[in-house]
Amino acid sequence: MRADASRNRERIVAAAREAFVEYGAEVTLDQIARRAGVGNATIYRHFADRPELFRQVMLAVIDRVVELAESALAEEPDAFEALRRFVHGAADERIGALCLIVSDGCERIAAELTDKRVRLERAVQAIVDRARDAGLLRPDVTPGDIMIALPKLTRPLPDTGCLNLDRFVDRHLELFLDGLRAPARSILPGAGATFEDLQRHRTTTTTPVA
CATH class of the missing domain: 1.10.357.10 (Tetracycline Repressor, domain 2)
Known part of the structure; x- marks a missing residue:
């Protein structure tokens, strides 16, 4: 994985953890993407669902x-x-x-x-x-x-x-x-x-x- 892609993945995982804790099961991928500073497409490139x-x-x-x-x-x-x-x-x-x-x-x-x-x-x-x-x-x-x-x-x-x-x-x-x-x-x-x-x-x- 390229360095920038690896950093994006790490940011998404960190942001998702915070969002799951803050909002629970109802958190949306849009909220996670905004918190990570990436677009929804970037999330789907790294995670199937x-x-x-x-x-x-x-x-x-x-x-x-x-x-x-x-x-x-x-x-x-x-x-x-x-x-x-x-x-x-x-x-x-x-x-x-x-x-x-x-x-x-x-x-x-x-x-x-x-x-x-x-x-x-x-x-x-x-x-x-x-x-x-x-x-x-x-x-x-x-x-x-x-x-x-x-x-x-x-x-x-x-x-x-x-x-x-x-x-x-x-x-x-x-x-x-x-x-x-x-x-x-x-x-x-x-x-x-x-x-x-x-x-x-x-x-x-x-x-x-x-």
């Missing part, structure tokens, strides 16, 4: 989340800061808002994400283990608990503007992180979620991430 564009958005988002987990684990000397960096960075991708948009391509996305899912699970498990071993994370929290909570904390409320709520996300994430710290001040009911639980969920739904 809207489901294909959404698929590429999700693949790009998951790529960044995987890289974020691995870099937080490798670069942060403080175990809990590695967890905080991952949680805030993953939340910035607004996975919860994107997961609300269910398309015919989701099953295909899930199949393409197998290697990325393994890398993500391995990195998040290591982050959690490291924080727990350091005595900074309560022992009854599992990596699955974190992977379930993240989309919920970034999911827009019905009939509200997504971007208007964005200013509260970091605030609520800090409340969530405080609840993860050791020593625990309560007893959690039930058992923590496992990655196997999340895999069973994926086999019964078309949502590509937990």
Whole structure:
């Protein structure tokens, strides 16, 4: 792909992610084209239809989340800061808002994400283990608990503007992180979620991430 065509493609994917988060499933290709600063014809040169564009958005988002987990684990000397960096960075991708948009391509996305899912699970498990071993994370929290909570904390409320709520996300994430710290001040009911639980969920739904 020529350099200018590659830049256009990247701009379209970035603009589409923002538009899907802001407007949800109703966003039009016209809105995405305007945001990217390209014409509709340019979008169709790169993407056959809207489901294909959404698929590429999700693949790009998951790529960044995987890289974020691995870099937080490798670069942060403080175990809990590695967890905080991952949680805030993953939340910035607004996975919860994107997961609300269910398309015919989701099953295909899930199949393409197998290697990325393994890398993500391995990195998040290591982050959690490291924080727990350091005595900074309560022992009854599992990596699955974190992977379930993240989309919920970034999911827009019905009939509200997504971007208007964005200013509260970091605030609520800090409340969530405080609840993860050791020593625990309560007893959690039930058992923590496992990655196997999340895999069973994926086999019964078309949502590509937990």
